[in-house]
Structures are given as C-alpha cells and as structure tokens.
Amino acid sequence: MSNMADHFLYGEDYLTAGIALKIAKGETKGIISKISREKIKESRKVVENIVDKGHPVYGINTGFGPLCTTKISKEETKILQNNILKSHSVGVGDPVDNEIAKLMMILKMQSLSKGYSGISEKTLDRILWHIDNDAIPIVPSQGSVGASGDLAPLSHLFLPLIGLGKVVYHKKIITTKELFKTTGLSPLDLGPKEGLALINGTQFIAAHAVQIVSKLHNCLSQADIIGAMMIEGLQGSVKPFYRELHNLRPFKGNIHVASRIKSLLKGSEIMEDHVDCDRVQDPYSLRCMPQVHGASRNAWLHLKELLEVELNSVTDNPIIINEELTISGGSFHGQPLAMAIDYACLAASELGNISDRRIYLALEGNSPGVPKLLMKDTGINSGYMILQYTTAALASENKGLCFPSSADSIPTSLGQEDHVSMGSIGGRKAIKVIENLEKILAIELLTASQAFEFRKPLKSGVIVDEIHKAIRTKVAFADKDRVFAHDIEEGINIIKNKTIITIVNQISKEKNISVETEFSNEFEVY
Structure with a gap:
C-alpha cells in the first residue's frame, strides 16, 4: 500500500x-x-x-x-x-x-x-x-x-x-x-x-461479496466465543478441543476453532468442577464445534481468497492491451465469485443450524444444575421456550435460501450470452442468510448467558467472565417471563457491534492471554 x-x-x-x-x-x-x-x-x-x-x-x-x-x-x-x-x-x-x-x-x-x-x-x-x-x-x-x-x-x-x-x-x-x-x-x-x-x-457481485466476507467473519468469530460460553453453561467437556485430536485431521478451520475455544475455557473453575464426572461425551452441537465452525471458516477463507483476486482484476470488456491488441473475452463473467458465494451462504446457514441445536440443548434441562427452559419457576412461566421457536424459524428460512444460485442459468441477449452466473442473486441471498444468522447467534448469546448464571458462584476464565458481565449490563437475568423481543434486539446489537470480540481483544491484551493460532492471520485479516 x-x-x-x-x-x-x-x-x-x-x-x-x-x-x-x-x-x-x-x-x-x-x-x-x-x-x-x-x-x-x-x-x-x-x-x-x-x-x-x-x-x-x-x-x-x-x-x-x-x-x-x-x-x-x-x-x-x-x-x-x-x-x-x-x-x-x-x-x-x-x-x-x-x-x-x-x-x-x-x-x-x-x-x-x-x-x-x-x-x-x-x-x-x-x-x-x-x-x-x-x-x-x-x-x-x-x-x-x-x-x-x-x-x-x-x-x-x-x-x-x-x-x-x-x-x-x-x-x-x-x-x-x-x-x-x-x-x-x-x-x-x-x-x-x-x-x-x-x-x-462484476462490481455488484463483488460489493456483496465484500459485505459477506465482513459480516460472516464477524459471525464466525462470535460463534466460537458464544459456543465456549455455552460449553461452560452446560458443563461440556474441553477434551474435544485438544490439539492432539485435531492434529490427526488437520483442517485449518478445525484447528483454528478448537484452539480458540480451548483458550477461552482456560482457567475456568466451571470446567474444573466436573473434570471427573461420569458423562462420556457431549452431543454433537457442543463436541463438534471445531468440525462444523471450522468447515464454515474454510468456506469463508475460500471466498476471501477469490474475492481478493477479483478486487484487483480488470473485469470489463473488451480489454485494451496496446495499440495492436484489444481482446473481447469473458472476464465479466461472475462464475468464479458466484460459486464461492453459494458456498459461503451454505457455511453461514450451517453456523446458524448448529447454533439453534445448542439453544435447544440448553432448554432440555439435562445438564446438572440447569433447569428446564432455563428458568426455575416454570408452568406459570414459559422461560426461554419460545426463543428457540424463532431460531428454528430462522434456521429453516436459511435452509430454503441455500439453493445455489450459480446452479442456474438462463440465456440472454438473443443467445449471445447463453450462460450466466446468477452471482448477483447469490450475493443478495447470502447477505439475507447472514442477517438471519446474526439473529440466531444473538439468541444463543442470551441463552448461553442464562445457563451460565446457574454455575455461580463458580467462575469462568477471565475472558468469558468479562463477556458475561458486559452482557448483563444490557440484558438482565430472567427469573420470570418478560417481553423477550427487547432482549433479542439488545443481543442483535451486541452481535452487530462486535461487542464481545472487542472484549476478547482487550482482555487478551491486558492479561497477556493468547487466543491466536498459527492460522490466525488467514482467518482474522480481511
């Protein structure tokens, strides 16, 4: 530069x-x-x-x-x-x-x-x-x-x-x-x-891809943090995040996510409290975060790499090479980005899908000390039951939006342009899926924070504890029903404003705690 x-x-x-x-x-x-x-x-x-x-x-x-x-x-x-x-x-x-x-x-x-x-x-x-x-x-x-x-x-x-x-x-x-x-x-x-x-x-497609790269990166980063809080709230196991496991199947995204989550759980009294418990393994939505979040990370990285090629390319037609050579080619064709955008769209949808599963898991009441529907006095109160209806609706809507736009082509220009990418449609669709994902993650953040309360007086590691305190300045613990739509709006603002990412960065710097991996530059810089 x-x-x-x-x-x-x-x-x-x-x-x-x-x-x-x-x-x-x-x-x-x-x-x-x-x-x-x-x-x-x-x-x-x-x-x-x-x-x-x-x-x-x-x-x-x-x-x-x-x-x-x-x-x-x-x-x-x-x-x-x-x-x-x-x-x-x-x-x-x-x-x-x-x-x-x-x-x-x-x-x-x-x-x-x-x-x-x-x-x-x-x-x-x-x-x-x-x-x-x-x-x-x-x-x-x-x-x-x-x-x-x-x-x-x-x-x-x-x-x-x-x-x-x-x-x-x-x-x-x-x-x-x-x-x-x-x-x-x-x-x-x-x-x-x-x-x-x-x-x-291809600037319409590429402009959408720029927003997709930014917004999806934000969701990926926060999904790992919220997932770590949910593990603590439900007292899941930290072993599925050990590097020794992921070195045997070394996908970049998997290793990155596992390392980040393990770092966030370090020093947690909550995790130490059940180190010798009888539970052998957790449901997939907790245990397989490195595999699922990691796969979405890899899809994000793929789009980011292709987008950077596109942003520094000449995509109009014809191209003027010099006085002797002008070329009428096809560099305007959006297929290279269109397919990657569809991949990123699926990645975003799956991130919301597994988030909804964790929310459902938190409501079941199968984790010791955590009441059903995340509220002790239920019957007269519905607790967090209906919040999961919203995430189910959003996750289902996203699945419907995942049909790849690039799989379609309709001839135009009297057949002169007989194969088109539909990447413009894919870009708009992917943004919608990511906006739905932001809402799902906001609800998981509220749900994880509520489950986390039932672990007191045990403390988490310093980063997750500080995140929980920050959330509580915006959304209070719920011991009875209220208009949860207000809480959800606060949660969405937290997600969009990158509040918890800022906290992670600040505490990591102040306490000299590393949440970096050898792949951080690839996954964090865009």
Whole structure:
C-alpha cells in the first residue's frame, strides 16, 4: 500500500475487503496515483486511435451483445455510450443499501484505474467526487444475471454521470439535476467505449461479496466465543478441543476453532468442577464445534481468497492491451465469485443450524444444575421456550435460501450470452442468510448467558467472565417471563457491534492471554 496509511492508490495498491470498507466508511481516502493516471491516458489514446482508424472493435465502434456486427460511425460513437447507460438501466426492486452502492464505485475505480479499459481521467475523477462527497446513486437490487457484467445495477450506478438518475446526498434522495444545481456540476460527455467500460464488470457481485466476507467473519468469530460460553453453561467437556485430536485431521478451520475455544475455557473453575464426572461425551452441537465452525471458516477463507483476486482484476470488456491488441473475452463473467458465494451462504446457514441445536440443548434441562427452559419457576412461566421457536424459524428460512444460485442459468441477449452466473442473486441471498444468522447467534448469546448464571458462584476464565458481565449490563437475568423481543434486539446489537470480540481483544491484551493460532492471520485479516 502507499506510504500514507490513510491513503489508497487506485490501480496501484492491493485492494482487500477490509480496505474497501474503510474507504466506504471514510476512514481511508482513495486517490488515483500518477502511475495509474499515465496508464489511463495511454489506454484512452488507444481507444481514440481505434475510432479514428475505423477498424471494428466490439463496443467501441460496434453495437452491443447480438448487435456486435452492427458498425457505428465515428460521429455516433459518443451517442452510443450515453444510450447504453439509458437502455441498460432496467433494474427493479428495492434499492441496495448505500454501502453496497458506494462499494460498487470503489471497486469499479480500482478496476478501471489499472489502465486496460480505455476510460478517461475526467470520468474517473467524477466517480471519485461521488465517493469522496458521499453522493451515492440509487441502485435497484434486481435485474442482473451476473454475466456480461452486472449490467443493470452498474447502469443505474452511473446514470448520474450523464445527469440522470437519483442519488442519496446529505441523507436525502434527490434527482441528479438537483445535485448539479446544488454543487455546480454538469453532465459528462462520455467518449467512445466509456459507457461500456462503466457497466461491464462484476462490481455488484463483488460489493456483496465484500459485505459477506465482513459480516460472516464477524459471525464466525462470535460463534466460537458464544459456543465456549455455552460449553461452560452446560458443563461440556474441553477434551474435544485438544490439539492432539485435531492434529490427526488437520483442517485449518478445525484447528483454528478448537484452539480458540480451548483458550477461552482456560482457567475456568466451571470446567474444573466436573473434570471427573461420569458423562462420556457431549452431543454433537457442543463436541463438534471445531468440525462444523471450522468447515464454515474454510468456506469463508475460500471466498476471501477469490474475492481478493477479483478486487484487483480488470473485469470489463473488451480489454485494451496496446495499440495492436484489444481482446473481447469473458472476464465479466461472475462464475468464479458466484460459486464461492453459494458456498459461503451454505457455511453461514450451517453456523446458524448448529447454533439453534445448542439453544435447544440448553432448554432440555439435562445438564446438572440447569433447569428446564432455563428458568426455575416454570408452568406459570414459559422461560426461554419460545426463543428457540424463532431460531428454528430462522434456521429453516436459511435452509430454503441455500439453493445455489450459480446452479442456474438462463440465456440472454438473443443467445449471445447463453450462460450466466446468477452471482448477483447469490450475493443478495447470502447477505439475507447472514442477517438471519446474526439473529440466531444473538439468541444463543442470551441463552448461553442464562445457563451460565446457574454455575455461580463458580467462575469462568477471565475472558468469558468479562463477556458475561458486559452482557448483563444490557440484558438482565430472567427469573420470570418478560417481553423477550427487547432482549433479542439488545443481543442483535451486541452481535452487530462486535461487542464481545472487542472484549476478547482487550482482555487478551491486558492479561497477556493468547487466543491466536498459527492460522490466525488467514482467518482474522480481511
């Protein structure tokens, strides 16, 4: 990355999901480097020369898709670029959230700044203005099939460049005309190939993948911590987390999860209290956390690795290599990310599935000292019974959303585009599954905290004890029924705000307690 930690050089620096999110949140400023600007100028000059010479090159002086054999005159090449933004703006459905739309612009800046797309500096500078000034275009969520680029959403994203569409500016939705009146900007006059370069690419899919990597990472980290608390609440065994076991089946995710959970349980009086008990082994939802959480970790890592390739690639078409070579290929096809997103979607669903099983286990009353339904005075009180109904509903909904979008393909563009990825649908679906997972984990956090109370006066290790104290500042112990929806909302906020991750990090640092593994860099940095 560039020397200044708060700057990112588009086209030159290596982009990750974490850096993209920092730019989107305004924590890092993206700029176009001098080196990138030179490449952009050279690429633009090649396009202009192609137009002058009149040699047919797809999308520069020909029509699009099945109209690729239709020659466009030099005079009409500019009209063609405006028309493509208009004609391809066919999105429907609710708008994507602002962060997704902003990420799309950030990711498109990185791709176009590589200098292989024939875009002009003035167009990139205008996109940069939108990012820096939080003038975020309204982008409908439906309409992309994830091949030949995310055409419809990217068209809507860039309508404001030519004075059309709407944006969110100063927290209000306004027309681009109103934006221009407020800011003194005026519509751009797009040159040859620019419209096509803007809308051809995988940035809608990739922007969703950035959020998936971030949100799923958050859930994975907290699932291990909540699982450790549940083990203590139900007095499960620590032996299934021994490294000696996992060295014999050394999947990276398994070893990582087992090591983290064992570290969190270290020094626990609760675990020591039943070291010689008669129970031989725990149900799978406790005992197999390394295997199940670990498999989801591996799926997350797979998506993260593929996403980083995509974020630093050129995905429009045609590609301008040099004056002699332009290539009309298929780098806009979303299949590489689409399949990995479907895998991550399944990983998220399974994390919720096993979490729901632990919640159910906690309610059964089979753990010594823990009452049925996690409340002593039941009958008049239902205790935590109905919370598990909610997690069952969410887990079931997630299963229904797990059908792989990438398994489907419907031909488009009169058969010219006869295989498409549907990664755009997979991305939206995976986000929904992860949002449901956050709710399931919130309910497990409440359930584990309630079970944990019945182990007092025994103490856990210092980290889990501090986590429990923090939860109790938000959600009180329940000795009788109340409106648990309020507790669930608090739990969801704890999950989304990464509260317990922050506590783990703080206590680990203060007490010099290691919860790291040799794979931590792979699994924790994104």
